[in-house]
Amino acid sequence: MAQSHSSSINYFGSANKVVYEGKDSTNPLAFKYYNPQEVIGGKTLKEHLRFSIAYWHTFTADGTDVFGAATMQRPWDHYKGMDLAKMRVEAAFEMFEKLDAPFFAFHDRDIAPEGSTLKETNQNLDMIMGMIKDYMRNSGVKLLWNTANMFTNPRFVHGAATSCNADVFAYAAAQVKKGLETAKELGAENYVFWGGREGYETLLNTDLKFELDNLARFMHMAVDYAKEIGYTGQFLIEPKPKEPTTHQYDTDAATTIAFLKQYGLDNHFKLNLEANHATLAGHTFEHELRMARVHGLLGSVDANQGHPLLGWDTDEFPTDLYSTTLAMYEILQNGGLGSGGLNFDAKVRRSSFEPDDLIYAHIAGMDAFARGLKVAHKLIEDRVFEDVIQHRYRSFTEGIGLEIIEGRANFHTLEQYALNHKSIKNESGRQEKLKAILNQYILEV
Amino acid sequence: MAQSHSSSINYFGSANKVVYEGKDSTNPLAFKYYNPQEVIGGKTLKEHLRFSIAYWHTFTADGTDVFGAATMQRPWDHYKGMDLAKMRVEAAFEMFEKLDAPFFAFHDRDIAPEGSTLKETNQNLDMIMGMIKDYMRNSGVKLLWNTANMFTNPRFVHGAATSCNADVFAYAAAQVKKGLETAKELGAENYVFWGGREGYETLLNTDLKFELDNLARFMHMAVDYAKEIGYTGQFLIEPKPKEPTTHQYDTDAATTIAFLKQYGLDNHFKLNLEANHATLAGHTFEHELRMARVHGLLGSVDANQGHPLLGWDTDEFPTDLYSTTLAMYEILQNGGLGSGGLNFDAKVRRSSFEPDDLIYAHIAGMDAFARGLKVAHKLIEDRVFEDVIQHRYRSFTEGIGLEIIEGRANFHTLEQYALNHKSIKNESGRQEKLKAILNQYILEV
């Protein structure tokens, strides 16, 4: 039986359960900042952060890149097919336990290999799902979200829901149908769409409008089917501006919001925002979070980071304390992520190919977000930016400013005011001072 | 009297009226491809292209850059204040005539200097407007659009409609009120908003939601006021992703569409799309045009180009034939630009400081767009891409594809189809072949 098997094998041998040892620990296999049970603002760090481990990068990625073959050394490498799939489940739950991770996330094809027919593929899925369900029950680990891989197989070369080939649309529909059934079966808190190859290579051969219409049709069908089967998890859509296609349709938060509104989908979807996709789109991570937040559409987070000097999706483990702090600031201001979580959509570098690197990398990311949470919480508690902002916009709380806000002003009254009002006095935005304060909070919290 | 004056001075001495001499001409002051009276697809090139000259870059820009002082040598340099403003009007209409340009465009502060009070500023505006109105009547040149400069004066350091200072909002309102009156007075075919400093420097001191709300309030007031005074020109909004602010709110077409929909403004506004802003946002120019087109929101075009290796708004005169061809393709497919036009929002390089460079540069741009129009027209006439696309998406014209399009499919029927349908056959997208054809059309039309 798989579960008993699990207790005997030790995939990540050198690492015992990773525990919190505090900021002075020199143990590379301990948390320095992430103390899951520590309470801050009425919730434990574990409840705040809702960490999730990405099945694909952690259990299936092999280190292949455009110029090189697999480098990753994994204890399950010598298995194949369904045996390999099963070993990965064991390894995954061993890691979830060692890292005390409350959630995980997967694409359908991460957990089980394709068969020679769709039917066989679904049977493979069913078998592994059964195994996963047992492990989930025994471990208490939950599924943050699942999604469908509709980009690896060559059938998706021109996209899935936006393919020029109706057969591909149909196949994708069957795949998402199964995905929603999986979500219901495993109690996934969310179901995610990310662009995959929903985009275009060149407008010379592309009917953009047709493809956007089809993408919306597809999503409406998904919403309908979820309703039909009583799946009540949150639908999420994950923006990305480019890669793999030259131009991905769900470019960034604002573009995706435009799409959702255009097609009447904004009541059914929220956004799953990834740090690296934000920067590829020319935005900071916190901008994307803020944008979604102010539209009431912040759903979940793919917690990683890009390299500021590289033009592609490097999906690095998040270690930048500025980014984790400002991300947690937005999340706290949002009242948390609801059914969402912080999913490590991050891969160890190709040159970090030993199994322990997976542990080191997650510790690095979890500690960085734990620190970010504490800093953000203290910033909010001290109303550092809130007071600055309240003071900065105070002219809108009285007089002409209040008239504007309350809809009592118009171009006539405003012109009259401007004509009579001699001089305008602005105040410094104080950016440098605020950055120094942020540094001090990061260092001293 | 200014007008008679005009006939005696000759600001662009070496250039007579620029005429079409055809592709073999070696006269640098002649058109090689732009023959205004040539008819193509039932309209003259002049009617198709609706060229507009930008007052700011051409008559007021002095070549200052971040590292250097003014270089431009202009015959009107020795004038000051209102005298300078008047000389510029004369020079402008001389150039419009020499280039046979049907339109021009300006910011309020381009045509008349600020006075010491808003009242005086408006008086300055009125005086020059009167002069411009005469010149317009005499020359037949029309105003494509006007707009308000709400970014140069330090009062706009934190934005205009999105300033944290209510006094600035009021001032901006007064300025746009006057702008709409100007538009009505001069018969402007459009009224443009471009971001200016409507954006933010850092989220640390910014209430993004508040600022977006105010931006929308401002635009609604503008719509109301236009209605009140009976100004019926088209409102346009011009996206740009960054610069001058770190993050401009009207980032790109999709972001602006999201904003317009969010705030119920999409019936009142269309987009004025600039080539250089498209590329700064990570999109091709044609992508932005397509995006606006499929939303029915393509209003007008700022015709320039960026440098693909420089990360700021270089606003170069458009000479890239690929870009002009694909832009004209979108415009023709849109049935033209309606009340919009091709406005040269382009500046001669700082090192092209002689008056004749202004003529050379406009010729370069007008010829490039004329060639682009001809190529695009022939591509459409020959249905080069249309046939490719029709064939490529043909699976949606029958069977399961048609069911999808007509709303008769759902996840059940599609899964059934996918389970029964053995193999999926895709066809090449033929990108390289299409690019070779595009080259041949550009060269041989």
Place this chain on the structure above:
Amino acid sequence: MAQSHSSSINYFGSANKVVYEGKDSTNPLAFKYYNPQEVIGGKTLKEHLRFSIAYWHTFTADGTDVFGAATMQRPWDHYKGMDLAKMRVEAAFEMFEKLDAPFFAFHDRDIAPEGSTLKETNQNLDMIMGMIKDYMRNSGVKLLWNTANMFTNPRFVHGAATSCNADVFAYAAAQVKKGLETAKELGAENYVFWGGREGYETLLNTDLKFELDNLARFMHMAVDYAKEIGYTGQFLIEPKPKEPTTHQYDTDAATTIAFLKQYGLDNHFKLNLEANHATLAGHTFEHELRMARVHGLLGSVDANQGHPLLGWDTDEFPTDLYSTTLAMYEILQNGGLGSGGLNFDAKVRRSSFEPDDLIYAHIAGMDAFARGLKVAHKLIEDRVFEDVIQHRYRSFTEGIGLEIIEGRANFHTLEQYALNHKSIKNESGRQEKLKAILNQYILEV
């Protein structure tokens, strides 16, 4: 026997020998601008352009990308191991003949698979080399260059000559030793080094100086060994700024020149410059060519192009006529490429997966460079830019300018001149006018 085999199979069935049909041809499998036998400036186009086909992209690439599996449909797909290697040779020479390509280029691992030991790998190589030698003799096709793939195999995860592991350095040495023997055996006109993984991921674990020293040691050994075996082809080094490593050592032309000079290698190496690597480094292609040219180090060219909006090496077939024109301008000014050539280091898009796309793509690239050659030749013949430049710098042909050039000036004489010389008069750089002329030449040559 392989050769006879070749004549019976037809890998690229729909394409006969591609012939020149001229600019009005609508045959997608004909040249529109590349007439190999056409003479221009005393040489045929074939002699000028020295086209080379890249074995890797064309015969071994399968369309895999970071997010997807192989898409390419190749007639030789069903073979494996050495059989596959042989089929590819047949297909390759069929294509060389169909395209009338005078050269090809390969990495060692492109032509023959690795064995289980280095010895076996070398035996595999020897076998295929023998076959290739026969084909070369029969066809007259020559080897532009060969190189060693020292980046795909996981042993090179930390680099080859710059690996932190001495065993890897040794392995790489053995591989290049064999490569030089191959070059001699097949009469390769050049031997190429391109960075592969010679770079670093993070300075946190890197001894940059040590690695650069080792890189130089390695190259000196290669130079020594070539001398020893009497291989007299030209050594080339191909710069690239990033990808696969975060920071490649041979970043761009200037960096590589600094390296060659620093380590006394500049007499032994020239540069192989790739268009897409130039733009990734923030330079235009023509800048890199010019930089190498003025240092007497322009060796050969990898003819492709990047996507201006994508931040990675897209290696697209070259179709941009501006780029091909300005590249050919540099090459003609260099007196040609000597032993170098124009190697199509370009891959068909993943969605251009049919065999014919390989033909279409090469036609697109060959036509674009042929047109570029003709335009550049005419520009030089007419001294378009030469006259501009001669006039622009004329102040250095007499007076104080000549004193400067001839070394007769110093800060004393120059200060004296400046103090006495009242006003400085500059002239416009005329960039817009020159771009319009370039457009006219591209269109009308």
Place this chain on the structure above:
Amino acid sequence: MAQSHSSSINYFGSANKVVYEGKDSTNPLAFKYYNPQEVIGGKTLKEHLRFSIAYWHTFTADGTDVFGAATMQRPWDHYKGMDLAKMRVEAAFEMFEKLDAPFFAFHDRDIAPEGSTLKETNQNLDMIMGMIKDYMRNSGVKLLWNTANMFTNPRFVHGAATSCNADVFAYAAAQVKKGLETAKELGAENYVFWGGREGYETLLNTDLKFELDNLARFMHMAVDYAKEIGYTGQFLIEPKPKEPTTHQYDTDAATTIAFLKQYGLDNHFKLNLEANHATLAGHTFEHELRMARVHGLLGSVDANQGHPLLGWDTDEFPTDLYSTTLAMYEILQNGGLGSGGLNFDAKVRRSSFEPDDLIYAHIAGMDAFARGLKVAHKLIEDRVFEDVIQHRYRSFTEGIGLEIIEGRANFHTLEQYALNHKSIKNESGRQEKLKAILNQYILEV
């Protein structure tokens, strides 16, 4: 008398002398991390960091940007011409004292306005120099470096030493001659060249080789003249890749090294490296420092930072602790900067327009570098990266590795080794673990 004047005026009224109050201080006008007298590794922080204030950004910049007019509010704004120049000197030395800054740096035109002739300009310079010399003597503040502004005046529109106009070359020579005399007179520890407009806009009108030759000629003349007058400060050259020209000749460290070696200038120059220029060139700041360091050419530092998402030189005050830490790591490994220093080539944001912002910004930068120094010092003391690197490259300390390093290996011996050596075992690069350690050091030092 100016000096007594100085004691009576108080330009930065709200700020007294900024003192170190430690990490828990909430006083925005105090240092939290920079304790000038604190000793670390045998030197005070003041001696380690050698902070310098940039005259231009701090005392002359007015907040103008491409889209807007001056915003800066300065107590000396109401003065003009030479009076303004004098007030700035007073204000400068008040600030140097308040910040306890040991150094400053200027361009010639920062300190004194141009006159109507070069002679008058030099007289202006002489007058202010006299005043500065007094202030320097009284305050003990020293001149880190001076340089010549050869980019603002329109005469330099086509460059200075690389201008196509010999008169401009002569003028620039006169200006640098005066600059070297100034350096000698004021005891400048270094004399800096930064590119200014030494670059090109388009190759279409540029003789790149001619311009590079002239640039070298110019620098040799400067070296000769310094020798002649006995100026013994260090010559520095500051790379930048683009802006203001499209392509700056001194692109980055490696390019500049190539130039210096090519023209025999490498014994006379070191590099002045700026953080923001590094990132514009596609490198990290620490890469540029390392590159210069391993060539023995690390001279001085322009301490600022760019915005990772903006494509131009934002010259922000340095607050990123990762960057300051890794920069100080390189500087400590270099044994310090010698005659160089950390010059804040940084400007307050246009929206930080109040005088106090200048103080806040310098505190932010000084604290960030002080913290970076402490972290770097501890990292080195603990041999964190040194031990990793020593272990990582250990295979080169014996056997075949040692043979390679000692020059006893060649392709024969290496091939023999590789053929006999069965398997290659690499070890993980441990990037994620190292980044987590770096975070811990930054937070806990």
